[in-house]
Amino acid sequence: MSYHKEFIKNGERLNGRKLSELRVPEVDIGQNGELTISAGDTKIFIKISSEISKPYDDKPNEGILIINNDIDNDILSRIVEKSIRKSNALDLESLVISTGKICWIIKIDLNILNFDGNLIDYCILGIMINLLLYKLPNYDIVDNSIKLYNLDEKAPISLSILHIPICFTISFYNPSTIEMNLKSDEVFEISLFDADKQEEDLRDSYMVITLNSNKEIIQLSKLGGIPINSVEVLKLCEICYDKAKEMTQWIKDVVKKEEEKTSDRVKMLAAVDQR
Amino acid sequence: MEVADIISISKPSKFEDVDSDIEMSDGEEPRDNGIVTPGELVTDDPVWMKGHGTYFLKDNTYSSVAGNVSRVNRLLSVIPLRGKYQPETGDHVVGRITEVGNKRWKVDIGAKQDAVLMLGSVNLPGGVLRRKSESDELQMRNFLKEGDLLNAEVQTVFNNGSASLHTRSLKYGKLRNGIFLTVPSSLVIKSKNHSHDLPGDVSVILGVNGFVWLNKTNKSTSNSVVNNKLQSTIDSKGNYDPGKGSVSITRLEEESSWEIYSDKNDKISATVRDNITRYYNVIKALSHGELGITEQRINLGYQASLQFGNIGKLIEIESMENICQDIITNERMRGSM
Amino acid sequence: MPRLELYSPEGLRIDGRRWNELRRFECKINTHPNSSDGSSYVEQGNSKVICTVQGPMEPKLRSQMNHDEANIEVNISIANFATFQRKKRSKNERRIVELKNTLENTVKQCIITTLYPRTLISINIQVLSQDGGLLSSMTNAMTLSLIDAGISMYDYVSSISVGLFDQFPLLDLNTLEENELSYLTVGVIGKSDKLVMLMLENKVPLDKLEELISLAIAGSHRLRDLMDNEVKRHGKLRLKNLN
Numbered sequence: 001m002s003y004h005k006e007f008i009k010n011g012e013r014l015n016g017r018k019l020s021e022l023r024v025p026e027v028d029i030g031q032n033g034e035l036t037i038s039a040g041d042t043k044i045f046i047k048i049s050s051e052i053s054k055p056y057d058d059k060p061n062e063g064i065l066i067i068n069n070d071i072d073n074d075i076l077s078r079i080v081e082k083s084i085r086k087s088n089a090l091d092l093e094s095l096v097i098s099t100g101k102i103c104w105i106i107k108i109d110l111n112i113l114n115f116d117g118n119l120i121d122y123c124i125l126g127i128m129i130n131l132l133l134y135k136l137p138n139y140d141i142v143d144n145s146i147k148l149y150n151l152d153e154k155a156p157i158s159l160s161i162l163h164i165p166i167c168f169t170i171s172f173y174n175p176s177t178i179e180m181n182l183k184s185d186e187v188f189e190i191s192l193f194d195a196d197k198q199e200e201d202l203r204d205s206y207m208v209i210t211l212n213s214n215k216e217i218i219q220l221s222k223l224g225g226i227p228i229n230s231v232e233v234l235k236l237c238e239i240c241y242d243k244a245k246e247m248t249q250w251i252k253d254v255v256k257k258e259e260e261k262t263s264d265r266v267k268m269l270a271a272v273d274q275r
Numbered sequence: 276m277e278v279a280d281i282i283s284i285s286k287p288s289k290f291e292d293v294d295s296d297i298e299m300s301d302g303e304e305p306r307d308n309g310i311v312t313p314g315e316l317v318t319d320d321p322v323w324m325k326g327h328g329t330y331f332l333k334d335n336t337y338s339s340v341a342g343n344v345s346r347v348n349r350l351l352s353v354i355p356l357r358g359k360y361q362p363e364t365g366d367h368v369v370g371r372i373t374e375v376g377n378k379r380w381k382v383d384i385g386a387k388q389d390a391v392l393m394l395g396s397v398n399l400p401g402g403v404l405r406r407k408s409e410s411d412e413l414q415m416r417n418f419l420k421e422g423d424l425l426n427a428e429v430q431t432v433f434n435n436g437s438a439s440l441h442t443r444s445l446k447y448g449k450l451r452n453g454i455f456l457t458v459p460s461s462l463v464i465k466s467k468n469h470s471h472d473l474p475g476d477v478s479v480i481l482g483v484n485g486f487v488w489l490n491k492t493n494k495s496t497s498n499s500v501v502n503n504k505l506q507s508t509i510d511s512k513g514n515y516d517p518g519k520g521s522v523s524i525t526r527l528e529e530e531s532s533w534e535i536y537s538d539k540n541d542k543i544s545a546t547v548r549d550n551i552t553r554y555y556n557v558i559k560a561l562s563h564g565e566l567g568i569t570e571q572r573i574n575l576g577y578q579a580s581l582q583f584g585n586i587g588k589l590i591e592i593e594s595m596e597n598i599c600q601d602i603i604t605n606e607r608m609r610g611s612m
Numbered sequence: 613m614p615r616l617e618l619y620s621p622e623g624l625r626i627d628g629r630r631w632n633e634l635r636r637f638e639c640k641i642n643t644h645p646n647s648s649d650g651s652s653y654v655e656q657g658n659s660k661v662i663c664t665v666q667g668p669m670e671p672k673l674r675s676q677m678n679h680d681e682a683n684i685e686v687n688i689s690i691a692n693f694a695t696f697q698r699k700k701r702s703k704n705e706r707r708i709v710e711l712k713n714t715l716e717n718t719v720k721q722c723i724i725t726t727l728y729p730r731t732l733i734s735i736n737i738q739v740l741s742q743d744g745g746l747l748s749s750m751t752n753a754m755t756l757s758l759i760d761a762g763i764s765m766y767d768y769v770s771s772i773s774v775g776l777f778d779q780f781p782l783l784d785l786n787t788l789e790e791n792e793l794s795y796l797t798v799g800v801i802g803k804s805d806k807l808v809m810l811m812l813e814n815k816v817p818l819d820k821l822e823e824l825i826s827l828a829i830a831g832s833h834r835l836r837d838l839m840d841n842e843v844k845r846h847g848k849l850r851l852k853n854l855n
Contacts, residue, residue: 078710082813178721182766182801205717207810217821220796220812223710224717227806230825238458241818310847312760314767314802328726330766339724339764343851355762356847357642359649359668373670387668387731435729459645547849565853567796 003071005202008190012092013199015040019192022238025122032151033134039128040196042117046126047109048134052146055096063095063103067127069110079120080110080127083165083210083220090131094160096137102146104136104158117196120208124167125247131159132255152266164251165218166244167210170205170236171195174226187229189261191236192200209240241243251269283408297569311338311353318351326352360460360484361388362438366429367469369450369482370440372419378412380419382427385460385484388437392419393607396430396441398448400533417434424450424488426470426480428465446470452540453490456555457491458562460485461595464569471570475550481568491543524541553580557598575602613757615847618789619777625789627657634772634784634831635745639752641760641843648736649759654753657786658743663753665761668731676732681725683732686715687741688750690739696787711747718799718809719754722752744786745773747811759843767802770836771801774798774828776816781827796824800832 004014011101023039033048055062065085069077084090095104110123135156140147141250173190174181180188195203205225209219216229218235222228311317314337315353321334329352338344340355361370362384373389374381380392397418399411427440427447442448460483463469469481472492480488498527543551557576562569579587579601588594625631635657644651648664655661671677676685688708690701701708715735723733735757737750748771755769775785775795785795794816799809807825816824 006706074706074709074713078706086813147763178766179330182804182806183332183335183337211818216815217812217818220810222807222810223714224719224721224799224809226721226807227801227804230805230807230829231809233807234822234825237818237821265662310844311850312768312843313765328764330764337766339766340762341759341847355648356850357760358762381670384672387728389670390809435731517747 004172005175008173008192008199008202011190015130015190015196017194019190022194022243023118025125027126027129027254029133032156033130035126035130035133036113037122037129037215038114039118039194041054041123042111042118042122044052044113044119044122044126045113046113046123046130047050047111048130049107049109050134050136051105051107052097052148053105055100058091060100061096062216063197064105065090065092065095065108065110066105067110073119075153076120079167079208079210079219079221081124082221083124083167084127087163087165087210089114089161089163089165090274091160091162097146098141106134109168115197117198118169118194121169121194124165125251128161128164128166129251129254130249132161132164133258136161152269163212163214163216164248165210165212166247167208168193168210168240168243169195169206170240171199171206172226172228173202174204178226181226187230187232189226189228191228207236208238211237211241211244213245215241222275267272277527279460296369309343310341311344311357312341313337314341317344317353322349323351324349326350328353328355340502341495360384361436362386362390362429362432362484364432366483367426367436367480368429368440368464368484369424369426369455369480369486370484370485371455372421372423372425375412375415375420378415380415382425382440382446383559384440385486386436386438387459388435390429390438390440392425392427392440392442396439396443398443398445400535423538424455425489426450426482439535448535449537450488450490451538452493452543453488454551454555456487456489456558458485458487458558458568459565462562462565462568463487464567466569471573473550473554473570473573475554475577476547477550477554479554479570479573482571489554489558490542491547491551512519549586552586553577553589556580556586560589560595561599561602563592563595566599572602574603579605618792619780619782625782627713627786629784631780631782632831633828635786637835637838639756640838641756641846643770648757650757650763653757653762655746655751656749656752656784657752657758658741659745660741661747661749661753662738662740662749663757664736664738665733665757666736667733668728668760668763668822669734671732677730680729681823682728684716684720684722684723684725684735685732686712686719686735686737686754687736688712688715688813689738690742690763690773692762694739694742711750714747714809714811717748718751719758720737720767721792722765722767722769722801723757724766727764733758742787743790744790745797747809748772748799749848751799752839756839756843763840767804768836768839769799769801769808770832770839771797771799772828772831772835774824774831776820776824777805779820781820781824783827783831796828798825798828798832800829802836803833807830 024038025039028036036045067080097103108127138149138156139149139156170191170193175190176188188245207222300566317336317338319335325331328342330338338353340353342353342355345354368384370382370384372380373383378394381389382392384390400594425448427442429438430441431439462467463481463483463485465483472478477494478490478492557573557580561572576598579598583589583594619625638655641652644664648666650665652663664690668682671683676683688711692698692700694697735754751769751771756766772796773785775782775789775793777793794814796812798807
């Protein structure tokens, strides 16, 4: 394993990427709410479903968002919650149909199909794309009951996404001794983005930062691990912001392309109907 | 943003005599009677050898514990103010069995790791010349089981700091007829003899590890060959006399019966119980007052405690301090401080 | 309900402090000499935390034994009466597990674990009163009790929280401020600028991050000095008693 660390110390990675280079994810979009995101060998299937329900008693004008994880990973769950729920990426107030009585529950189910490092970043990426594409069935309120229309009967409603959080997991490697790291003034630690499984096993610690293109940091977690100079941390945040801007644009392109495909399909079906 | 001038505290710090420490910067060497704390630079002179309690980077030596600096010859070390008992070869310790394992017992002696007591290091009933057999391995619990107390001597200390014990002498072995207590290991001063007979038919074993055993004096293995009380006080002061205290082979044969591993306690009279309790509280008082524990001080403390008719009153902090004061005054008067 | 004036135009906070003032910090070490190998008690404002350390000692389970280094275990218990409203907390609550993992990973960096192979160091933290700065008071108490136990450490870890009110960074938040503002908690090694811990759970503009971190580091350095003073004072007292 030490030969791998030597490579990293020289700024090279076994997978050929540069230290700050991310993998290009592939997104496979299925039916409404089904999405598979893969990057390298990491593969995650995300399913979004919705149901009508009653809002919580203490939050009568908010809908409900539930995020489920099929693997029992505390850190992944905590960071996904902080990045998406706490930051209010999905506007819960828009999910209310009738205050205190009827609202939507949005359920997000994460299924990890294959793991090759960096689950957190890709889960959040996949969830956001899926949320942006997801369509809620349209409805009418008749008397005191609600009538739902099928997705092709009446134009479905998109979810109200207030901002797009992008997450980056940065892995740190200490190329020398602990004493050097703690007492020396020079910055030694090597940081790399988007580690695969081998690189994750070797790393000394990591930091997870979520931000959006509005130059806001949603959350930052460096929970122990080798100490990093604060100047380095700030530098890394700046790099992350630049990447976040690119990612946001990429996400918007992916969403736009998919929507065009769907509207083409609808037009084609409508044309068939007319005949 | 200037770091130095933006931080303040809303209330002034209470202790004015630490002003000198606040001024101390990283580059100075602390005075020899000063305390160094973890991360503090002790010296940047490369000539020193780095001992315990320090770590280094290039020429700089930093302290890793809170304690005082010790500069002996060319060895620089920091002695921590508090620490766990460190076993050394020859220490007489009291321990408790925690585990019965493959041809060995694990013994808790209050160190960083449990000590090991090999089956071959104990006296097996039936005489010193008896050989270990297969069935012994399977019957280890009949000798010593989890929870038993014993006193032993540290035979060796391994590289990783754990100790190996032995009880190959009649003065060592399973303990009975008494009560167990702990004191900080730093208060037990190492001496030639750690088992003492105290007036009132009580004996005490002061383990170097801070584990102490107070029991009713066992007439047959009392700490002097001659049952003369005066003689025994002189002997236990540690005067070396070759041959004294050793027993003949025939005595060994008698005593290496199954009795040495018996769990049965003798009947102890109320007066002896009272005495044991009084000694217990006296030792606790010495521990509270952070005085080194010696046989002499225990005796002085016992005398001082007699003013309290109710033994239970001795557990109060006032009484404990009273006793410690008496002991110190007494020692000063005797001129043996 | 109108928002409490967390930061008045004159620059005063609700408890009368200025933006760069720490709350009253009191600490004691060796508070539980009979029941632990090292102990400490920390008060940061109204937050009160007790920490005790057992070890290095024989691990309770074979599985906990690591042949190269010490194994470190942190247990956190927050009293039911610690917050304004009585609340029963389960040990497996997500937040508590996250804090426990954070503290374990933080303290592993500072203890010279290779000196104590095959042992267990068990750290128990009891929170008596919580008024903001939970993670930071726990970290500070933990550092002090480890020093009291005589366990070899590379350096202090001091920790403080910093919040953002509009454009103004505020040092050392209490509960009222934490509920309203975005804040981050840092853990700093000794007198350096190196961060072993950085936790930010709310939205903060990226441009403000530098200001917040430098204020937090300065606050942590000040706390480290206060803790160091107490350790030295206690040490001198002990030496005097023993002689």
